Structures are given as structure tokens and as C-alpha cells.
Amino acid sequence: MFGTLQGPELARTHTLGNGVRLVCDPVPGLQTVAMVVAAGRGARWESRRQSGWSHLLEHMVFKGAGGRSARQLAEAVEVDGGQMNAETGFERTVFHVRTLPQGLDGASALLSDILLRPTLNPSDLARERRVVMQEIAEAEDAPDDLVFEMAQSAAFADQPLGRCILGDGPSLRRASPSALSDWRACLYAPDRLVVSVSGAVDEDAFLRLAERDFGRAEPAAMPLSPPEPARFTGGTRTGDRDLEQANLVFLTPGLAVGDPDAWAAQVFAECLGGGMASRLFQEAREARGLAYAVDAWGEYWSDCGMIGVFAGCEAGRASRVASLVADQMIDLANAPREAELARARAQLKAGLFMAAESLLSRAEQAATQVLTFGRPLTMSEIGERIDACDAAAVRRAGSRILASGQSAAAVLGPPAAHPAAEIFRQRLARAAPAGAQMT
Template sequence: MSGPLQGADPPRIHTLANGVRVICDPVPGLQTVALVVATGRGARWESRRESGWSHLLEHMVFKGAAGRSARQLAEAIEAGGGQMNAETGFERTVFHVRTLPEGLDGASALLSDILLRPTLDPEDLKRERRVVLQEIAEAEDAPDDLVFEMAQEAAFADQALGRNILGNTASLKRADVAALRDWRRALYAPDRLVVVASGAIDEDDLLRLAERDFAVAGPEPSPSPAPAPASFTGGIRTDDRDLEQANLVFLCPGLAATDPDAWAAQVFVECLGGGMASRLFQEAREARGLAYAVDAWGEFWSDCGMVGVFAGCEAASATELAVLAAGQMQDLAESPREAELARARAQLKAGQFMAAESLLTRAEQAVHQVLTHGRLIPISEIAARIDACDAAAVRRAGARLLESGLAAAAVLGPGAAHPAAQRFCETMKAGTSPGPAMA
């Protein structure tokens, strides 16, 4: 839902003969380049048996490619002043490099090698599978991470969106080298690849590199169906842990990134828990002292979304906080105030401009727009959409978020906090707004 800092004329989208899209975003006065290569696929395309394969493949391509070892790949990037990383999400997998302009040629060739010509050695796979299993164990040992996984599993039960992107022991053991080779051809198919460079870059130079390095990507061996539409089922997950604080996550259905009310939903989220002046921070922390940490966020995918609240609090305060969170969501959907709407709109617009000052964020936002909307959206258009989110628009979006009465909740911590999950879901289903609204 974000956009790079652009004027009236955004950068052009070039399409290579094999379907790879290329975007050049020059930023005058800068001395570095951000190169991003992303594919419009991720963990949502996995069956239960294949859970975690996209993330495992992301790890494996760094272990060696085109005759170079993992160490040689790392040395090649860092010798030119570059830094490289990658991330697997539900709907895309992103590889990125930050480097000096003279390092762009090598960075493009290297990303092409690891995406299109990875070694995928069986011995590397054995080692990297263990690394990912340790990553899973580490996440399970972090309560403020695990509680989000628990809540999303409840929200999208028995669906790819409800499964851990990292996978699990059984599914990772099924991934042999042959399976990962087939998975790579489908996951990184050229018609889903987007190459973006932002910063000290010339368009002709980028197009030359893209033609050299990515026009060679072959077609997918067979068409793969789109993932089934997601369905927010709602539900409850609890985990009894001997902790000082309870970790709480409350969720309700959201909107798709392309929905006409998506920006109004984002304004709703900002009003609810987007900063120190938000409803939840002021009421839960400042007025009542129920929690040190409390905030709200939204997820906007291709066909659905979710709105969530996170809080860390003492077990004795968990149920009161659950009722407060539900009540504030309901009251905001009915009675947004102009002052909070103005603050939320200003914060969202400021976030757009601040993000545009980061080359890596600019490039990643361009990828998101092309894969989600099929075009680049000027920041002036985004600002106008945000400005159009008046009280009526936010009420409409809020009503849509809450109309089903469905909710999901997760509580991780002392058993005394667990009833908060049930109480939140019951309050959301009842559709009433308990307790006074904020003054």
C-alpha cells in the first residue's frame, strides 16, 4: 500500500521478452544503489506438505550458485562494498543488495546466479535444514514472536495464511534436492520476477544488465494455480508459560490491498493504535496503566487482510485490556473524531515521504505496487487517497472490518491471562461497546 517518492511521472515499467519486469528509479545526489529482485510468490502457494519450502529455498540459493561457494558469493558482494539479504513472505520472496554504483554490475550477475543457477547440493541441504529448524526453535522461545504465529493460526485455520512461513520438521524433511529444483522453477518463474534499482543508477545501464542477467530465465514447466481464496475463520489459541507478563494478540478480518477502502482501513488502524496519541496507547497505558506495550497494525494481502492489536501486560489486567481493545475498535468504527483522523492522515502521509528517503524501501515499495496493482503509483496519488479518508470513509471501513463479528485471539503467558482471549472474541461477536469511550 506504499509508494516511492515520485512526481507526476513515475518510473517506467519495462518488460523483457520472457516476462521479467524491470524498473529504474534514479535518485539524484546519492552515491549508492539498492537493487531488488522479487518474485510474486511465497508461502501461500505451499500445500501443508510443502510448508516452509519457499523459505528453505531462499536459504539454499545462498549456499552456492554458478560454480561459486557460499563464501565466494558473500565475498563477491562485500568486495564491492555491498550488503545482501533476502526475505520470504506469504505472497512474495525478495532478494536485495545495497552497493556502490560500481558494484551494481556484479550484484546483478550474482542475484541472477542465485535465483536461476543455484547449486542445491544435498549436503548443503542437510545442514541448512538444521539451521531452519533452529530458527523455528528460536522463534518458539520468543513469546512476543510466537504469540503472533498462534493468533494467525487461529485466524486462518487450516490454510496457508495460518501456517508458519518457516514450516515444520515434517514438511522440511520432505524437501529433497529434486523437489527444491522443481519448486525453484515455479517460484522464480520469469513472468513473476520484478527487478528494481533505486539510487545512483542510469536506466540504460540497468536495462543492459537486466537483459544480460534475467532475460535468460526460462518459462515455468507447467502452470501453477493461484492459491485458494483465504477465509478468516477466527478462533482462540493459548499457551501456558511461566512468564512475568502475558503476551496478547487480538485479530479481526481486514481488507485486501486493492480494496477501495484499504486506505481508510489503514487510517482506522492508525487511529486505533498507531502511535503515542492513539486510542489504545492513551487509554490502555496512559489513562489506566494496563500495559507498557500496546499497538495496532494491519496486514493487506492480495485478496484479504487482518487488523490486529498486540499488548504485553500483567495477567491480572489481560481481560480488562481485551474488553477495552474490543470496545475501542467498535467505538472507532461508529464515532471517529476529526482530530484523530487528521493526526492519522498526517502520520500516514509522513510515513510515505520518510520511507521514500530509504533507497531499499523505495525499491521494495515499487516491487509491491507492480506485483499488487500492476503499476507504479505516484506519491501524490497516494497522498490524495489518504486525504480522502474522512469520517464517513473510516466509518464505512470500520463497519466492514467488524461486520462479521469474527475474531481471533492468542494469549501466551500465565494461565490467569487466558480468559482474555475468549472475552475479546465474545465482545466482538456481541457488537457492543462496553465502557466509556475516550474523552
């Protein structure tokens, strides 16, 4: 029935006969349990005509499943003190429940109903389309949300990674109940499901529940093909808004999650703009007063990645911010300092270890690692990988990130800020070695 592999520390992994993978992570001394079901597919698998279907489906499965109404689903969780939610990403769709130990039986049954037996009623679909359209409108009304969508659409033009996960009106109207049912079978197929529990859980009891609730999940009649490899196209987007502050986003290519230099890329982003002691915070805000808000981050997908910087500033200072961001990225790639590397490594480890102290984050982290690496990673293993990111590793990662000279930039705000997008792109392009490519 189960193929068992000894997992790290207390966590153990198992595989059901139909391919559903399990992670059981008992944490002694706690009085609650978190259960996560992660499907290793998301919006990247959508065609242009299907844009937004994964997110719409995530909404719809909560409207009724397994013969229960939306209200009955909510009551089934909350009667045992539980809470449930879900989120859709480009490469994963994640459902989770946090509850008391006696609620695990009901949580497992509920999550399996939601993923495997949703009702998908036509009247519910009509209402939920309207809800998602309101969500899209709300995002468009929020400048610090919209500017990210603008930048990503430039970075990955005409590709799933460049489209809004929420979709748009025409694509959402194409989603019929039968079309969503077929899409569900592909998106939540058992070969890409990971069921992960953490906290006050008995392993034998969990295995029985998993076999009962997920052991009969069937593969899709027509399996999904992998998405096309992503291409960082680069470009600029600008939007005129009557705002007090200009919103700026700058993006460069990054590294895939499984790349050996991906950990060093995280250290690079942390040095650049992670926290109050980072380069950008100190230079842009503290030393020069150019921006109130500035930070950097990284995104890591299966075949590509992205390093990003956000800044909010007065329109007249946007071009100076763009130049500063580009210059700091170039300098960091060439000459990281030992003190900033030590701070960045400590911050990354602290963030990851603190997240592991939240049961929900712990369960989701384990599920994500199984989808990415085939197994959960131990805390000591993660720490060792981060500690190995010395100056040479960060220089190598930084050089790869900037090698092509490609970038994307978006500016939303008064017209005086708009030149910042092209200034950033030209500054990075000039710094790239002739003919260089990311490898």
C-alpha cells in the first residue's frame, strides 16, 4: 500500500499507490495540527484562453463539494475549532486547514471532497465570476499591486508567467462547469498532489485517513503537458496616475529553484534590499532620502527565476532611484562585502527557521520541498546551504543574474517619473559584457 522513505528529523514521507505523496511531521508538545494539500500545478499550465481558470476553480471548490454546501463545508471545519483557506500560484495551488487534533479526521475528508469532488454548480459559477471580476478591479485600483502586474507582463511578455493569475473577463466567461471539471482533473491529478501534516498528529492515524480520502484519486483522462520554458523578454511599462508617490518595480532574470546557485541568489537579493541594513534601504532612504519604501526579493520557479526591486518615491526623484538601483545591483555582483553577506545569511536563516515554527508554514514548506526536491529538507541542511554562500558564490550568482543585460521595469504615477523605467534598463544593458548570456 505504501512505499516508505525515511524523512529528515521527525518528518517521514510516504507514497500512496496512486502516486499521492504524504508528509507526516509530528511536533511534540503542541495542541493543534496543520494539514496542507499542495497541487504541483497552477496558472503556468493555462493557455491564453484559460487564463484565470486555476484561481477561479480554487474559488469554486469552496462553493460546495462532496454533497455539502458552502455553509456546511465551513461549519465542518469550524465545529472543531478549525480554519481553512487556499491560494493559487503560477506553479502550485495550496489548500490548508489548521485545527485541533480531533479535527484532523474531518479536515482530511473535507479537503479531499474539495479537491476531488467539487459540485461546480452553474449558478455558483456565475456569482463567483462576478466576485473574481471585483477582485481584478480592486487590484487595478491599488497602484502598489498594479505596478507589479505591469512589470511582470513586461518581463514575460505573451507567456503564462506574464499574465495575471486572476485572468480577465473574456477568459473567465469561457469557463463553464464542465470545462472547470476537466481542468480540475488535470490540475489536481494524484501524481502532483502532496498531503502534508504537522503538529499534534499520530502517523498511523494520518496514513489511514490519507488512504481513505486520497487513495482512490484517479489520474486525469488527458494529462497536462509541461508548460513551455519561460523566456525573460524584458521591456518597460508605464502608466499615468494622479498619485502623490510614483510606484516603481525593476526586474532582472533570476535562477530556477533547483539551480545550484539559487541559494546564493537569495543572499544576493537579501544584501540588495532585504531589511533596514540592506544596501538599497541605507542608500536610497537613509543616506539620500530618495524613497520612503524600497525593498528587494527573489522569485524561484522550476525553470527560471526573477530578482525584483520595489520603490515608492516622489515623481521627480524616480530617475535617480532607478540609477541607484541599477548601480547597486552591478556593484553587489562585482564586490559583495563580508559584513553584508554575514547579515544576509543570518537574516535568511532566521526567516526560514521562524517560518518553521508556524505549523501551517512548516506543513506547506515540506509539501513544497517534496514537489521541488522530492523530499523535505532538514533545517540543518538548509542552514548549510545558506552558510555556503560566500563572496565567490554571490559574485557568481550576481554575474549570472546580470549577464544578459536584460531587465524589465514598470512605473505607475505622474509622467515625470516615467523615464525611470528606460533609465534602469539602459544602465543594466550597458554594464553587461558583450554577448554575455545567463547559463
